[in-house]
Amino acid sequence: MKVLEFHDLNVEDRLRLSFEGSFDQKSSLKSELEPFLQALEQYSGEWMPDIVEGRRRRKYSRAAFWKSLEETRDANTTSIGLYRTKFPALDITLTLWLPPLRPRLYIWVAVQPLSVFAEAERCREFVDMVWAWAVHYPVTHVTASSLAEDDLADAPRFGREMQTSIRDGFDKLYEVSWLNVFGPGLVEAVGRERMLSTPAHRVEALPNGAVLLVTWPIAADFASDEARQAQARAFVHLRPDLDFDTVLRTLRERSAMLAPVEPCFHPDVAPLLSRVVDCVNLGERQRKIAELNVWQPPEPDEWLPAESALPPNVEDPERVRQYYGHLSERLVALLHSKVPSVFKETPESLTDVDFHFWREDFPRIFERERIDEHAVPAVAAYLGEVLVRNLGGQWIPRKKLGEMQVRVGPRVWFPYVRAHRYMRSRQSLLDRSLTQLYRVAERYRF
Numbered sequence: 001m002k003v004l005e006f007h008d009l010n011v012e013d014r015l016r017l018s019f020e021g022s023f024d025q026k027s028s029l030k031s032e033l034e035p036f037l038q039a040l041e042q043y044s045g046e047w048m049p050d051i052v053e054g055r056r057r058r059k060y061s062r063a064a065f066w067k068s069l070e071e072t073r074d075a076n077t078t079s080i081g082l083y084r085t086k087f088p089a090l091d092i093t094l095t096l097w098l099p100p101l102r103p104r105l106y107i108w109v110a111v112q113p114l115s116v117f118a119e120a121e122r123c124r125e126f127v128d129m130v131w132a133w134a135v136h137y138p139v140t141h142v143t144a145s146s147l148a149e150d151d152l153a154d155a156p157r158f159g160r161e162m163q164t165s166i167r168d169g170f171d172k173l174y175e176v177s178w179l180n181v182f183g184p185g186l187v188e189a190v191g192r193e194r195m196l197s198t199p200a201h202r203v204e205a206l207p208n209g210a211v212l213l214v215t216w217p218i219a220a221d222f223a224s225d226e227a228r229q230a231q232a233r234a235f236v237h238l239r240p241d242l243d244f245d246t247v248l249r250t251l252r253e254r255s256a257m258l259a260p261v262e263p264c265f266h267p268d269v270a271p272l273l274s275r276v277v278d279c280v281n282l283g284e285r286q287r288k289i290a291e292l293n294v295w296q297p298p299e300p301d302e303w304l305p306a307e308s309a310l311p312p313n314v315e316d317p318e319r320v321r322q323y324y325g326h327l328s329e330r331l332v333a334l335l336h337s338k339v340p341s342v343f344k345e346t347p348e349s350l351t352d353v354d355f356h357f358w359r360e361d362f363p364r365i366f367e368r369e370r371i372d373e374h375a376v377p378a379v380a381a382y383l384g385e386v387l388v389r390n391l392g393g394q395w396i397p398r399k400k401l402g403e404m405q406v407r408v409g410p411r412v413w414f415p416y417v418r419a420h421r422y423m424r425s426r427q428s429l430l431d432r433s434l435t436q437l438y439r440v441a442e443r444y445r446f
Contacts, residue, residue, distance in 0.1 A: 001057050003083035006091060006112060011278045011285075014089075014112035015219055017130065017144040017179075018156070021137035023096070025103040030066065035136040036094070036107070037062065043129035045122065047090050047111050049082035069094075076101050088116045105137050114146055117219035127179060127202065127214055134181045138208045141170040142181035146222055149177070151283030152254045176235040178219050184209035190238055200234045223255040254283070261289040268439040269297055269430070271348075275355045276430070297430065300437045302418040309405055309412040312397050320397035324404065327381035334378065345386050347442075350434040353382070358429045371423050377401055380419035383434050387413060390438075391445050409445040413437070 006014075023032045041048065052060045054068025060082065068080045075098075082092035089112040097104040117123050126144070134142060143155070157164075158174035173190065187195050187209060195211050196203060202214040215234050216227040232248040265273040273292050280288045314320045328345075331353070335342045339356045341349040357363075363371060380401070387393040387406045396405040396412065402420075405412045415437075422432040 001051055001059070001085060003051050003053075003057070003085055004087065004089035006089060006110070009089055009112065011282070012112055013114040013146050013148045013282055014110050015114050015117050015126075015144060016147055016150065017107070017109040017142070019105075019107040019109075019130065019133060019137075019139065019142045019181075021105050021134070021139040021142075023103050023105050023137055025099050029069070029096070033069075035132060037065065039129045039132035040092075043125040043132075045125060047084065047088050047116060049090055049092060050085055051083040053081040053083065073098075088112060107133065109144075110147075114220045118221070120217045123217060123219050126219070127212070130179060130181065131204070131206075131212055134210055134212060135206055135208065138183070139181050139210050140183045141186065142179070143175075143177040144179035144219070145177040146219070148258055148282035148285075149222060149254065151281040152257060173235070173238050176213070176215060176231055176238065178215055178222050178231075180213045181206070182211050182213065187211050195238065198234050198237050200230065223258050225252070225255070228252055228255055257283060257287055259286060261286045261293070263289050264293045266296055268436045269433055271351050272354050272358075272430070272433055272435050275351075276358060279359060297433065297436050300418070300432075300440050302414045302421075302437065303411045303441075304414075306407055306410050306412055309396055309407060310398060310403055313399055314397045317395075317397045321395050324381045324384060324395060324397075327377050328385045330374070331378040331382040334375075342382075345382070345389050347386065347390060347435070347438050350383070350386055350438055353379075354429060354433045354435050357423075358426060361426050363423050363425050363429070372420070376419045376423050377416070379422065379434070380404060380416035383415040383419060383437065384413075386434075386438060387415070387441055391442055393441075408441045411441065411444055413441055 050060050052058050052064045052068045054070075054072045058064035058068065065080070069078055072078050072080055077095065077097055079093065079095040082090065082094070084090040091108070091110045093106075093108040095106045111117070117126065130142060130144065145155075153175050155175065156170070170186065173186070182190070182195065192211075195213070196205060198213055200213050200215050201217050202212070204212045206212060213234065215231045216222065218227075221227050222231075228251040229248060232244055232251055235247055236242045236244045263270075263274065263277070277285060277288055277292065332342050335353065335356060339349070339352045341352045362375070366375070381404070384393070384395065384404060384406045387408055388395060391408045393406040393408040393413075396407055398404055402416045403414070404416050405414060407413075418432060418434070418437055422428055422434065
């Protein structure tokens with residue numbers, strides 16, 4: 001049973017819920033988790049999980065849920081995942097800390113795409129589900145918001161150092177999300193009367209002293225100007241030390257950063273840049289697209305006119321060509337598990353190699369001496385083999401690796417020179433990509 005994994009999907013915004021609470025250790029787990037399951041099944045609708053995963057995956061059922069929870073249980077904790085095999089994609093993690101630890105419950109929910117919550121009724125059902133959970137499980141703090149919004153707000157650190165944020169948690173109001181449940185401690189710190197009088201779409205006191213607050217009816221509409229004004233009004237009401245105009249300006253700046261930018265990348269490297277953009281945090285993605293739209297890679301200059309090629313200077317050209325093939329196979333051996341297409345030696349496999357090295361930040365992570373001794377020759381030979389195989393190129397063997405040449409039509413290319421420049425830094429992997437050199441060689445092959 002294959003579930004929809006976020007990392008296998010097109011990168012889109014999603015709704016994320018972080019719910020931290022406690023439960024009654026004196027009751028059985030089945031009775032304590034009944035409200036969790038009941039609310040999930042009642043309100044999830046089109047994003048209801050159909051897979052439960054403990055030590056193995058099973059079709060969702062109550063029986064499968066309990067079996068999975070039991071098989072992952074150790075002395076102090078138990079944790080399971082809930083997923084879907086069809087759109088929309090879902091990732092729910094339920095983790096319980098058990099005695100002798102302080103009994104705690106953590107629920108993580110992510111639903112992609114965010115557009116699932118573009119209707120008020122669907123959002124109301126989601127809020128009602130959280131309300132049901134928060135009534136039964138006394139909460140510390142609960143938030144639900146867009147992944148892109150969390151990126152821009154630096155949640156859950158909110159500008160703090162990691163250790164500070166872990167130590168202090170949500171000890172005061174750093175942000176007001178689309179959906180919030182404030183625990184009794186935070187309610188008292190702000191003031192119950194003030195919190196209950198917050199100008200917001202929905203404000204409700206829970207029986208256990210917490211307060212639920214929803215800023216706007218529709219979660220997917222969080223970046224609209226009307227929603228931003230509502231968010232700012234709620235935030236400055238709860239934090240009277242803040243200035244409304246300043247808060248609103250910050251929120252509007254976030255919305256501007258999320259405004260869609262149409263990709264218009266340099267055609268030679270567009271497939272590569274599209275994948276680079278997918279690795280950028282959602283909150284920064286549109287700005288990155290705009291940046292790459294105007295970026296132009298340097299024109300490849302690792303070539304000479306064919307009549308200026310260095311002549312072969314080896315006694316056994318075929319043996320040298322076989323050696324180049326051996327070097328190329330080293331790259332295949334290095335990358336085959338993470339870049340399966342490397343076996344094919346195609347233009348597309350060059351883009352896959354480019355992206356892999358860029359994503360791994362290969363030039364920074366590995367020792368320079370080993371890169372120059374092993375990676376550069378392997379990359380050069382692989383690039384040469386792709387030129388030979390796909391563009392009818394011809395190797396011109398040379399004694400020195402740095403002088404290896406491939407003739408493609410009226411030009412002779414120097415793959416080793418390209419590979420050496422390519423492996424200097426993460427940026428040079430884009431500036432001197434294998435993808436671009438191939439496309440230019442293809443364009444000038446006649």
